[in-house]
Amino acid sequence: xxxxxxxxLARARGLGSAKEGVGxxxxxxxxxxxxxxxxxxxxxxxxxxxxxxxxxxxEWMAKPWNAIALILLAAAAFFHMRLGMxxxxxxxxxxxxxxxxxxxxxxxxxxxxxxATAMSVLKVWIGS
Numbered sequence: 001x002x003x004x005x006x007x008x009l010a011r012a013r014g015l016g017s018a019k020e021g022v023g024x025x026x027x028x029x030x031x032x033x034x035x036x037x038x039x040x041x042x043x044x045x046x047x048x049x050x051x052x053x054x055x056x057x058x059e060w061m062a063k064p065w066n067a068i069a070l071i072l073l074a075a076a077a078f079f080h081m082r083l084g085m086x087x088x089x090x091x092x093x094x095x096x097x098x099x100x101x102x103x104x105x106x107x108x109x110x111x112x113x114x115x116a117t118a119m120s121v122l123k124v125w126i127g128s
Contacts, residue, residue: 024083031080038073058124067125074117082110 049060060066085106093099 024087028080028083031076031083034072034076035080038069038076041069042073061121061124064125067121070121071118074114074121078110078114078117082106085110 045060045066046057049057052059061070086103089099089102089106093102
């Protein structure tokens with residue numbers, strides 16, 4: 001008796017799991033946990049900084065722990081966004097060339113947004 005659940009065609013083609021699903025799943029969950037912690041902190045902190053106006057917000061962002069937490073928030077958010085968009089692209093775009101181009105664009109957009117955010121926070125933190 002054959003214990004394989006794969007069809008004869010699948011066995012002949014040698015296609016199967018890419019062995020990347022579990023890692024992707026764990027990465028999404030870890031970034032989600034980080035966001036569950038960092039987003040409420042950001043909302044409360046930003047709400048407390050808003051009444052002081054622009055100068056108060058800059059002063060708040062210039063504090064080392066706030067700047068570090070903001071950079072961590074941006075990293076988690078943009079990486080989580082990239083992972084989610086990757087799943088959407090892989091599931092719904094069927095043309096191979098288009099799929100590869102969108103996956104590359106997705107990575108570049110996420111990295112660019114993080115770099116711009118991190119540079120802005122660092123400029124305020126170091127510049128003040």
